[in-house]
Amino acid sequence: MSTPQGFSTYATTAGIKASGNPDMALIINNGPRYDAAAVFSRNKVVASPLKLTRKHVADGVLRAVLFNSGNANACNGAQGDVDAVASVEAVAQQLGCATTDVAACSTGLIGDVLPMDTIHAGIDAMCAAATATTPTAGAQLHVNEGQDAAAQAIMTTDTVPKQAHSDGAGFRVSGIGKGVGMMAPSLATMLVTVMTDAVATPEALSNALNSAAFTTFNTLDIDGATSTNDTVIVMASGASGVEPSQEELNRTIHAVCASLADQMQADAEGVTKRVRVEVTGTTTDDMAVEAARTVARDNLFKCAMFGSDPNWGRVLAAVGMAPADMDPDNISVSFNGHTVCRHTTGTPDARAVDLSGTDISVVIDLGTGGSGRGFVRTTDLSHSYVEINSAYST
Amino acid sequence: MSTPQGFSTYATTAGIKASGNPDMALIINNGPRYDAAAVFSRNKVVASPLKLTRKHVADGVLRAVLFNSGNANACNGAQGDVDAVASVEAVAQQLGCATTDVAACSTGLIGDVLPMDTIHAGIDAMCAAATATTPTAGAQLHVNEGQDAAAQAIMTTDTVPKQAHSDGAGFRVSGIGKGVGMMAPSLATMLVTVMTDAVATPEALSNALNSAAFTTFNTLDIDGATSTNDTVIVMASGASGVEPSQEELNRTIHAVCASLADQMQADAEGVTKRVRVEVTGTTTDDMAVEAARTVARDNLFKCAMFGSDPNWGRVLAAVGMAPADMDPDNISVSFNGHTVCRHTTGTPDARAVDLSGTDISVVIDLGTGGSGRGFVRTTDLSHSYVEINSAYST
Numbered sequence: 001m002s003t004p005q006g007f008s009t010y011a012t013t014a015g016i017k018a019s020g021n022p023d024m025a026l027i028i029n030n031g032p033r034y035d036a037a038a039v040f041s042r043n044k045v046v047a048s049p050l051k052l053t054r055k056h057v058a059d060g061v062l063r064a065v066l067f068n069s070g071n072a073n074a075c076n077g078a079q080g081d082v083d084a085v086a087s088v089e090a091v092a093q094q095l096g097c098a099t100t101d102v103a104a105c106s107t108g109l110i111g112d113v114l115p116m117d118t119i120h121a122g123i124d125a126m127c128a129a130a131t132a133t134t135p136t137a138g139a140q141l142h143v144n145e146g147q148d149a150a151a152q153a154i155m156t157t158d159t160v161p162k163q164a165h166s167d168g169a170g171f172r173v174s175g176i177g178k179g180v181g182m183m184a185p186s187l188a189t190m191l192v193t194v195m196t197d198a199v200a201t202p203e204a205l206s207n208a209l210n211s212a213a214f215t216t217f218n219t220l221d222i223d224g225a226t227s228t229n230d231t232v233i234v235m236a237s238g239a240s241g242v243e244p245s246q247e248e249l250n251r252t253i254h255a256v257c258a259s260l261a262d263q264m265q266a267d268a269e270g271v272t273k274r275v276r277v278e279v280t281g282t283t284t285d286d287m288a289v290e291a292a293r294t295v296a297r298d299n300l301f302k303c304a305m306f307g308s309d310p311n312w313g314r315v316l317a318a319v320g321m322a323p324a325d326m327d328p329d330n331i332s333v334s335f336n337g338h339t340v341c342r343h344t345t346g347t348p349d350a351r352a353v354d355l356s357g358t359d360i361s362v363v364i365d366l367g368t369g370g371s372g373r374g375f376v377r378t379t380d381l382s383h384s385y386v387e388i389n390s391a392y393s394t
Numbered sequence: 395m396s397t398p399q400g401f402s403t404y405a406t407t408a409g410i411k412a413s414g415n416p417d418m419a420l421i422i423n424n425g426p427r428y429d430a431a432a433v434f435s436r437n438k439v440v441a442s443p444l445k446l447t448r449k450h451v452a453d454g455v456l457r458a459v460l461f462n463s464g465n466a467n468a469c470n471g472a473q474g475d476v477d478a479v480a481s482v483e484a485v486a487q488q489l490g491c492a493t494t495d496v497a498a499c500s501t502g503l504i505g506d507v508l509p510m511d512t513i514h515a516g517i518d519a520m521c522a523a524a525t526a527t528t529p530t531a532g533a534q535l536h537v538n539e540g541q542d543a544a545a546q547a548i549m550t551t552d553t554v555p556k557q558a559h560s561d562g563a564g565f566r567v568s569g570i571g572k573g574v575g576m577m578a579p580s581l582a583t584m585l586v587t588v589m590t591d592a593v594a595t596p597e598a599l600s601n602a603l604n605s606a607a608f609t610t611f612n613t614l615d616i617d618g619a620t621s622t623n624d625t626v627i628v629m630a631s632g633a634s635g636v637e638p639s640q641e642e643l644n645r646t647i648h649a650v651c652a653s654l655a656d657q658m659q660a661d662a663e664g665v666t667k668r669v670r671v672e673v674t675g676t677t678t679d680d681m682a683v684e685a686a687r688t689v690a691r692d693n694l695f696k697c698a699m700f701g702s703d704p705n706w707g708r709v710l711a712a713v714g715m716a717p718a719d720m721d722p723d724n725i726s727v728s729f730n731g732h733t734v735c736r737h738t739t740g741t742p743d744a745r746a747v748d749l750s751g752t753d754i755s756v757v758i759d760l761g762t763g764g765s766g767r768g769f770v771r772t773t774d775l776s777h778s779y780v781e782i783n784s785a786y787s788t
Contacts, residue, residue: 037597042715043715044714044715044720044722044771045710045711045713045714045722045725045738046714046722066443072707074707074710074711075707075735075738075739075740076739076740077723077739079739080739109705109707110705110706110707110710110711111706111707111710111735111739111740111744152422157623224549227711228707228710228711228714238444288412299693299775299783300781301609303779303780303782303783303784304783306780306784307783307784309784311504312504312505313468313469313503313504313505313622314504316439316468316469316504316622317439317468317504317621317622320437320438320439320440321437321438324440328439329471331439339470341505343471344439344469344471345469345470345471345473345474345505346469346470346505347508350505352784357569359431365698379786381470381693382780383777383780383781385693385697385780386697386700386775386776386777386779386780387777388697389693389698390697390700390701390775
């Protein structure tokens, strides 16, 4: 996939991952404008690169984003902060920009100190390719250009790279993302960078990103876990010379975020089902989303989905614990459009509904007559999920 | 195990379960006193027997408790309420007591109407045995007397029956329980009945039960799910003639509840590890319990425990989302007494800690210096959990 005008992307295999797979990437905004915005994990425990990026994007300007996979640089104390700063300093020096205009994103195991010699070799090789100079170190590292290579290099347990694009009138929006497991209320080990050659202020970008995240990344809840590293960055180079309306910018950025969120849901660790849980009939939209999330996180419900089991009783048992207004005697549930429960009572053919397909739709009406409505996208809980997540760090 | 004086217990195989295992039980308090108290599920969606029992125990008097396994009688609408009432009416009539002095507890699949002919046959057989009369129906059903048989008959996916006793000075406390999966903040498909021959008012029993539940059943959080049927009943016959102090009553009832909770944790569906998560160093005890619960419910953490993987980073990622005061840069974690993280940073040998045993202790200090402290008992997330829970209703 080609990047919007004004951006160049690089990737390399520095050697952070034991697997020998690509593990570093660099996205450079060559301008003429350097507008940026970002959203982050809501976790109280956050990684060093997240803290750094949050600070560096605060003024609405970013020139480059440095990525590494295979190491989250989280929970490494003061050393983690020092290493994150040293990494972006090296990039800034070689690209000739301010350190505070470089962001950093890391993903991988928590609690291992970054191998800085390896990191520096990767940075030197990618910056040399970007500036067409001879690398001062890491001369042996092969650098791949292009968005495809960057999307590959940020993968961890992802099975496929994730990219999306959307064309506006005279401008282009494109994005790469990774994320498969720890996705929850606010993203969780999800790294996304969206690039556009539109002319857009940081405020316009922030507006578009926040509204897109609300209905895309924030509706993903795979396992209830929320990462220390989630970061979604949007950058605008202005290279197309076209300044779209806020509405047009929102539409195109939303399209890219929605596609990336879909790809993440489909590639979630060990997933065999994609499940959309929608809630209606409660007081507010927030209550509806919270109720959908409560069901989406319920392991008994998730196991039933894995077994293609239309066990609607588990939906009721789960939703009854949700912090949402409901009439406990007037709850309805449908699976794939078939009503399986009405007035909190099963329908005659409820247990015969076919859930053998990959996509399952669950709609729950909480029976208050309220207009609150919301949804969450989740997955089943499978043997593979347990397998993948029971042997990670050792 | 023998029941305290004044109680008699019966069990039979009425035929509710397809497996042909015992599925009904009856506990009768023969007095001279009939004091009782109970605690229930906090779910908003509750089963018909729970609604009935909540009403019948409100006056502090119970003569008998009727149990069935294999069918939860939950989410069956008005029919469920009618059936629950009809069941306890039949018991009351045959025992010669008020309908409102009989409680009902059901456990099993949600959403199937009770097979009332089968239920009545079971009731008739058990009441005939209790009153030494000829049963009006169900003459073919064999009835077993004694607490062991009752503990067997209330099992669902439990692999072992659960009983406990504690002796006070001149009185005895004994209990039966079932519960393996849906245990959470407030019990979840946990049925427990505690009997004592002590002299105790409903207020004294309620005091003892609430204080015991707080540190026993309510600290169990196996999978975050909370049932529609959870009921814990305590009944006192006064047959010993001994009226213990509140402290003595609390101690003995706590001992029985603690043992039953231990047995439930050990028998949780698909469990291979028993994990105790303790939190210190936050502002209040409630915050500490909520933080422990947040970690105990985190699937990535639970999978790591299954894999005996000392992946402390997942503890930090999970606890960072807890609604508790913490210093994100000063969190400490220990596994089995070994400090694996200090000042939110891994210790050198953290990944070498041996978690291969069945019991794992996790202690998390949130670093605020506050005196809040609490714990939750949970289990790992195993292949067997997924297996058991992905094929239940169909």
